[in-house]
Amino acid sequence: MENKQRVLLTVVNDTGDETIRLSYPADRYVKGSNQYYRYREQEDMxxxxxxxxxxxxxxxxxxxxxxxSEQAFAVGELRTGYYRTDQGLLSIATRTSRISVRLHEGIGTVEWDYELQLAGEPAGDYRLALEIRLLDEAE
Structure with a gap:
């Protein structure tokens, strides 16, 4: 992956009960028709x-x-993934109802709505939104 670009990635997680907003400096890469963003998690990660x-x-x-962990999201499909805990591997799955990608050269917004399942049982509905902008060197 070439042409690394520094961006600021803001993740907005809306569960209906609460909204969590976290920002991370990230490296953006392009490979084929895919955009990649690599960043370090904060908080309790x-x-x-x-x-x-x-x-x-x-x-x-x-x-x-x-x-x-690994999660995948595709509209109308059930995608399986996992979350590793101290007690072992937990099977998770997502069923995505909507994805909206509005990016121009990797900058813009991405939103998606999904149902999360833990070990085959419904665990809630979520709406994620990503705001991606160029990271100003002065920040």
Whole structure:
């Protein structure tokens, strides 16, 4: 992956009950028709590196390090993934109802709505929004 670009990635997670907004400096790469954003998680994630892949038909989030998980999102499809806990591997799945990608050269917004399932049981409905902008060197 070439042509690295520094961006500021703001993640807005709306569960209906609460809205969480976190921002991360990220490296953006392009490979084929996919956009990749790599950043370090903060808060209670410890030393965790996250790779966000935005493709024409799917969004994928892969976390590695102190916290490990993989989630995929594709409209109208059930996508399986996992979340590693101290007790072992937890099976998760997402059923995505909407994806909206409005990016110009990797800058813009991405939104998606999905149902999360843990071990085959419904665990809530979520709306994620990403705001991506160039990271000003002065920040």
């Amino acid at each position: 410890g030393n965790t590196s996250t790779l966000l892949k935005i493709g024409p038909d799917e969004i994928r989030i892969v976390r590695q390090g102190d916290m490990e």
